[in-house]
Amino acid sequence: MDHHQCAAAxxxxxxxxxxxxxxxxxxxxxxxxxxxxxxxEITIGAGLVVVGVWAYSxxxxxxxx
Numbered sequence: 001m002d003h004h005q006c007a008a009a010x011x012x013x014x015x016x017x018x019x020x021x022x023x024x025x026x027x028x029x030x031x032x033x034x035x036x037x038x039x040x041e042i043t044i045g046a047g048l049v050v051v052g053v054w055a056y057s058x059x060x061x062x063x064x065x
Contacts, residue, residue, distance in 0.1 A: 016053055023049035 026046025030039055 016057055020050060020053045023047070023053060
């Protein structure tokens with residue numbers, strides 16, 4: 001693996017981590033903090049982001065092994 005491939009792998013991991021963290025923050029916001037309209041939509045949307053990133057991560061692990 002050369003330098004460019006290694007840098008791309010690190011960038012992908014950082015992006016997945018950022019999406020996962022943002023999704024979990026959205027779920028937390030929707031469940032605990034948000035009191036206004038759209039609480040259900042925020043929680044479901046953020047939950048879908050979390051599940052999507054989690055599923056893609058497992059798919060990527062299985063693809064690489």
